[in-house]
Amino acid sequence: MQLYNKLSAKERAALIEQAGEHRLTLSFYAYAKIGNPKLFRNYLFLAWDSMEVLGRIYVAQEGINAQLSLPAKKFDEFKSFLDSIYFLKDVRLNIAIEHDLKSFLKLKVKVRDKIVADGLNDATFDVRNIGVHVDALKFNALMEDPNTVLVDMRNHYESEIGHFKGAVTPDVDTFRDSLDIIEEDLKEHKEDKNLLMYCTGGIRCEKASAYYKHKGFKNVFQLEGGIIEYARQVENLEVENKFVGKNFVFDHRRSERITDEVISNCHQCGKPCDSHVNCDNEACHLLFIQCEECAKAMNNCCSTACKEITALPYEEQKALRKGIPNSNKIFKKGRSSVLKFKH
Incomplete structure (x- = not known):
């Protein structure tokens, strides 16, 4: 039973070029209790390897965080597979704005302690008590509210190339670094301000919103689907795009251009x-x-x-x-x- 990659990245790249098939790049996450992450990891690897899925997937007892690509013609098969797993049925899939045949060159499904390295002790607060999810329209409206503090939950090298207008962009190297810094900076406004957060695809805000509610913030909001979904919604709804620059992504593309501004x-x-x-x-x-x-x-x-x-x-x-x-x-x-x- 093959549970590892047999091909090198170079060999895989050559095969992708030879096939010449359109590939979709997408991401998703889900918090759920997984009793045996290693067994679930093996199950995913076998199924996705047969579908020619490539990507970086983290599995932990708290859930799954996936960033991957697959042949477009196999999307329906892939979606049906996800729907067969109870906690992944109808999970939101963040489809990339820009696609690249070589966004990923290997399938890596790894078991981790957490699906996002946040440095938090989840036993000390209710991780299910999250903030209010908002779509692009509500997000734009909240941004205009003078009682809103807009916070970028990403790292400095991500926000440097693109961010929302007026956002607080912490000068941090990791997600875990930003949590305490933001709380300290906003400690005087836990009750009188809206805390509006965003990240790449939503997963960091999911945990951060529960953490900040635990810390006493009364009005916590998070951008549903992150920047990826926001860019799709503003285009479909033909509303003002308040993001400027590029969205940093964690694959071989490194970024997706959202607007023409170079910041x-x-x-x-x-x-x-x-x-x-x-x-x-x-x-x-x-x-x-x-x-x-x-x-x-x-x-x-x-x-x-x-x-x-x-x-x-x-x-x-x-x-x-x-x-x-x-x-x-x-x-x-x-x-x-x-x-x-x-x-």
Whole structure:
């Protein structure tokens, strides 16, 4: 019984190109009690592997968080499979605004302690007592209310390239970092202000809204389906789009353009740019914003040091990074001091 990927990302990319079939990129989440996450993980992998699903899926005792792509022709089969699982029947599917055949190149279904790393002790509050879900129309109306505080529940590298007008955008690296900071900043307004939150697809707001209600906030609202669903609704309803820039996504596309405005800068030269890349030096792999001119001049690297390393033969590069962990650089997400115009 195959419960792992047999093909490399490169081999999978070649097969996708050869097939030439349209693929859909989508995401969904659901909080539910899963008694045996490992068994459920294996069940999903076997079913989705046969449907040519690729993506990154986290399963925990508290539920599932999925970001994936699949052949468009197999969408109905995929939807029927989800509907056969009691807590996933009619689950909201956030279909991507922009599709890419190679948004994912492997199927990874992983068992985790939590489906979102929030650092919270869920036993201390009622995670089901969530805020009020609002659609695009209600969200826009609440934004105009002077008694509303609009908060971006995403990280700095996400909000840097796109956010809602007038939103508070915490300068944080992780979701867990933002929770206490926001509570402290708004502690004087727990009863007299509307706390209106948004994130990429809704999952972070789901937990945050319950946490803030537990902390005493009286009027808590969250954008249903996040930025992805909002962009779809404002287009279908032909209402004002109050989001500017790009929506950061966690796949090979890295972002979806929502509006034409470019609100961020190349981290190396400072010119307007909103394209995230990873440094080509595998010992670095830093996520940062780089324009085409700097990419050419720096050979897709974040620094001169990394550029020099990538010019070496591959075996020499491999020897240099042997035994040296690079996760610290990866998760700095643009915090490196080598970036002159970093956020």
